Amino acid sequence: xxxxxxxxHALGDVTTSDSTLRRFLHGLPGVDAVxxxxxxxxxxxxxxxxxxxxxxxxLAISMVDLxxxxxxxxxxxxxxxxxxxxxxxxxxxxTPATAAVCVYPDMVTTAKAAVAGSGVKVASVxxxxxxxxxxxxxxxxxxxxxxxxxxxxxxxxxxRGAFLAGNYMKVYDEIVAVKEACGTSARLKVIFETGELSxxxxxxxxxxxxxxxxxDFIKTSTGKVAVNATPANTLLMLEAVRDFRAQTGVQVGVxxxxxxxxxxxxxxxxxxxxxxxxxxxxxxxxxxxxxxxxLNDLLMQRQKLATGxxxxxDYVTVD
Amino acid sequence: MASVFxxxxxxxxxxxxxxxxxxxxxxxxxxxxxxxxxxxxxxSPSTEEVLSExxxxxxxxxxxxxxxxxxxxxxWSALPGSERAKYLFRIARIIQERSRELAVLETLDNGxxxxxxxxxxxxxxxxxxxxxxxxxxxxxxxxxGANPRPLGVAGQVIPWNFPxxxxxxxxxxxxxxxxxxxxxxxxxxxxxxxxxxxxxxxAGLPKGVVxxxxxxxxxGAALVAHEDVNKVAFTGSTAVGKEIARTVAGTRKKLTLxxxxxxxxxxxxxxxxxxxxxxxxxxxxxxxxQVCCAGSRLLVQESIQEELLDSLKRRxxxxxxxxxLDKNTDIGAINSAEQxxxxxxxxxxxxxxxxxxWSPACELPSSGYWFAPTLFTNVTQAHTIARDEIFGPVLSxxxxxxxxxxxxxxxxxxxxxxxxxxxxxGSRILAVANKLRAGVVWSNTFNKFxxxxxxxxxxESGFGREGGRHGLEAYLAPSSPEGER
Numbered sequence: 001x002x003x004x005x006x007x008x009h010a011l012g013d014v015t016t017s018d019s020t021l022r023r024f025l026h027g028l029p030g031v032d033a034v035x036x037x038x039x040x041x042x043x044x045x046x047x048x049x050x051x052x053x054x055x056x057x058x059l060a061i062s063m064v065d066l067x068x069x070x071x072x073x074x075x076x077x078x079x080x081x082x083x084x085x086x087x088x089x090x091x092x093x094x095t096p097a098t099a100a101v102c103v104y105p106d107m108v109t110t111a112k113a114a115v116a117g118s119g120v121k122v123a124s125v126x127x128x129x130x131x132x133x134x135x136x137x138x139x140x141x142x143x144x145x146x147x148x149x150x151x152x153x154x155x156x157x158x159x160r161g162a163f164l165a166g167n168y169m170k171v172y173d174e175i176v177a178v179k180e181a182c183g184t185s186a187r188l189k190v191i192f193e194t195g196e197l198s199x200x201x202x203x204x205x206x207x208x209x210x211x212x213x214x215x216d217f218i219k220t221s222t223g224k225v226a227v228n229a230t231p232a233n234t235l236l237m238l239e240a241v242r243d244f245r246a247q248t249g250v251q252v253g254v255x256x257x258x259x260x261x262x263x264x265x266x267x268x269x270x271x272x273x274x275x276x277x278x279x280x281x282x283x284x285x286x287x288x289x290x291x292x293x294x295l296n297d298l299l300m301q302r303q304k305l306a307t308g309x310x311x312x313x314d315y316v317t318v319d
Numbered sequence: 320m321a322s323v324f325x326x327x328x329x330x331x332x333x334x335x336x337x338x339x340x341x342x343x344x345x346x347x348x349x350x351x352x353x354x355x356x357x358x359x360x361x362x363s364p365s366t367e368e369v370l371s372e373x374x375x376x377x378x379x380x381x382x383x384x385x386x387x388x389x390x391x392x393x394x395w396s397a398l399p400g401s402e403r404a405k406y407l408f409r410i411a412r413i414i415q416e417r418s419r420e421l422a423v424l425e426t427l428d429n430g431x432x433x434x435x436x437x438x439x440x441x442x443x444x445x446x447x448x449x450x451x452x453x454x455x456x457x458x459x460x461x462x463x464g465a466n467p468r469p470l471g472v473a474g475q476v477i478p479w480n481f482p483x484x485x486x487x488x489x490x491x492x493x494x495x496x497x498x499x500x501x502x503x504x505x506x507x508x509x510x511x512x513x514x515x516x517x518x519x520x521x522a523g524l525p526k527g528v529v530x531x532x533x534x535x536x537x538x539g540a541a542l543v544a545h546e547d548v549n550k551v552a553f554t555g556s557t558a559v560g561k562e563i564a565r566t567v568a569g570t571r572k573k574l575t576l577x578x579x580x581x582x583x584x585x586x587x588x589x590x591x592x593x594x595x596x597x598x599x600x601x602x603x604x605x606x607x608x609q610v611c612c613a614g615s616r617l618l619v620q621e622s623i624q625e626e627l628l629d630s631l632k633r634r635x636x637x638x639x640x641x642x643x644l645d646k647n648t649d650i651g652a653i654n655s656a657e658q659x660x661x662x663x664x665x666x667x668x669x670x671x672x673x674x675x676x677w678s679p680a681c682e683l684p685s686s687g688y689w690f691a692p693t694l695f696t697n698v699t700q701a702h703t704i705a706r707d708e709i710f711g712p713v714l715s716x717x718x719x720x721x722x723x724x725x726x727x728x729x730x731x732x733x734x735x736x737x738x739x740x741x742x743x744x745g746s747r748i749l750a751v752a753n754k755l756r757a758g759v760v761w762s763n764t765f766n767k768f769x770x771x772x773x774x775x776x777x778x779e780s781g782f783g784r785e786g787g788r789h790g791l792e793a794y795l796a797p798s799s800p801e802g803e804r
Contacts, residue, residue, distance in 0.1 A: 055325075
């Protein structure tokens with residue numbers, strides 16, 4: 001099993017053994033919860049108006065991973081989602097397309113067909129999403145299935161049980177294996193389920209662990225638990241990718257997921273990106289929103305900016 | 320589509336505040352001209368625009384105001400505490416109701432960002448009145464004797480850095496304890512105190528209980544020296560504080576002084592770095608560093624100096640300097656041309672003495688008084704900028720290797736107002752805090768204020784405490800015969 005990710009080189013041999021990896025992760029600067037949340041809240045008071053708001057809304061639309069992850073998903077629903085991703089607002093063709101549609105592996109073929117030729121990516125949650133409680137073979141098979149069906153991106157969940165037990169090497173090896181299964185055709189998003197990691201120190205350690213193992217994106221959560229993306233945990237992950245690039249030269253993307261429902265919230269996240277990681281991340285190659293109900297609010301706000309009037313939910317499509 | 324996320328201007332409306340072309344002195348519940356007819360102008364430091372013309376109190380006016388306060392004292396001090404509390408609660412509520420108006424006014428007159436007046440100053444002003452209103456009927460339980468009595472007429476002189484907040488720190492405990500007040504606001508920021516005078520009328524406060532006398536240093540000197548003043552409270556520079564102490568010495572006046580500072584902000588190698596950087600920024604760039612308890616000396620452990628300074632410089636590059644009325648502004652204007660000159664002179668001296676100067680790329684507006692956030696590295700204890708209070712957005716960075724050295728350097732100052740400790744190790748916080756000679760020690764935070772928490776200095780930072788239960792003591796005489804002075 002491979003145990004060395006490309007990004008690890010600049011940091012020396014921190015991933016050669018359980019103990020070096022543990023020492024490295026526990027040697028990362030601590031996180032003061034009060035201070036972190038205060039900073040996230042203060043950035044949330046930035047007042048974004050007029051031209052800046054128009055820019056932010058279009059940017060946010062282009063960063064949405066339009067997602068359907070339900071047991072009741074049908075090909076028809078996925079096709080509808082694909083169509084919406086390509087043309088989010090059928091009444092205004094200047095609206096940018098979303099970044100991707102995100103589906104279960106068995107829907108990848110359908111989704112690929114629905115967005116063909118548009119530039120919209122297809123992401124697939126694999127690795128026994130959302131609990132991740134399956135044998136590695138099963139997880140890898142899940143990933144290969146998605147990739148061979150044409151997924152451009154794979155969203156994997158980490159083994160939170162192993163992480164919380166302090167078994168960092170197991171988590172690391174799994175990510176490396178999944179990354180390998182993604183091959184060169186699919187980018188890997190690593191989901192930590194931050195709500196289950198419980199402390200900010202753990203979220204910072206998980207972020208570095210994911211990046212060391214070769215994650216292309218680090219992602220807060222599955223959207224399936226009580227606490228998902230928050231301004232504070234996203235700020236923390238943005239600090240991690242910023243520091244990781246400073247040390248290794250490797251840029252990693254960030255994806256907050258779950259619980260971001262309004263344009264106002266989305267814009268607050270963009271302010272976090274702008275003032276923490278910087279403008280290099282203000283692009284859907286490096287930042288995504290895992291939020292489907294957000295898109296309609298963005299579209300309604302966009303229509304309001306264009307017309308001066310607030311239209312209402314019947315003027316945007318239901319999924 | 321723009322390639323960068325530029326925030327469009329988001330100015331707060333000026334229309335919520337109605338500034339009159341001229342204001343009088345507030346004596347015995349009435350606005351009145353100065354006896355000698357003198358006036359001065361209050362200008363907006365961010366634009367140099369004249370906001371209003373304000374009457375300048377002379378010795379005769381001081382006498383009138385003290386007499387009014389003396390007369391009002393008889394009835395005011397005889398009121399049951401619960402009655403005084405009613406007035407204070409009413410004032411607190413009016414401040415909350417008018418907080419947007421007062422925040423905009425304070426920003427116009429002082430130059431600090433609306434973000435700070437709106438989110439820090441005004442909530443704290445209201446909180447102080449609420450807090451001391453709560454004490455007014457419980458004074459016998461405050462720990463200063465069974466039946467503590469008010470002192471009489473309080474002469475209070477406040478600075479320009481937090482005009483309304485310093486007014487609240489002074490007036491709220493004085494009124495709660497049954498004293499009456501003659502207050503002199505600073506010459507560069509008199510307007511919010513005059514609006515406060517209007518709030519006193521709105522609250523139906525009896526005439527003469529609060530008197531406001533705008534003016535310069537000589538007005539303050541006349542007030543401090545007035546023979547019928549029983550208590551003097553001053554916040555401001557150490558030099559003026561010393562003068563006041565000389566004036567008051569040998570009289571029966573009770574005195575409290577809140578003076579300058581050169582706070583040490585100590586960052587240990589196990590600190591939460593990202594939050595420490597925020598704390599350093601809050602410590603020295605809040606209110607353009609024009610804060611007596613500012614963390615103006617950064618003491619950083621040598622092993623993380625490089626990493627911390629890199630983070631700090633990157634963070635400073637995101638600070639937004641400009642129109643204080645813009646809701647996105649982090650750094651506003653320096654309060655006056657005089658203060659700007661002082662900051663400029665001290666930073667030039669810092670360079671001349673060999674410290675290394677750094678500022679982020681930062682465009683300064685063409686009119687008004689502005690100073691870019693500035694960082695000095697290679698600073699030693701022997702440098703002037705490590706010893707003198709600059710009272711501006713200027714941070715001096717020093718290093719240390721051991722906790723003992725950090726404590727020794729932090730305490731090696733003629734001041735002792737505030738300090739900060741940044742470490743993830745709780746035992747270290749307690750051990751170091753116990754050794755620091757400073758009135759306030761923050762750990763893993765900085766510049767946090769609360770009415771329940773006493774504030775005051777050691778050494779040349781003054782004496783006496785404001786805020787909290789301790790803040791009552793400065794305005795009370797114990798009921799025992801020994802307390803008769």
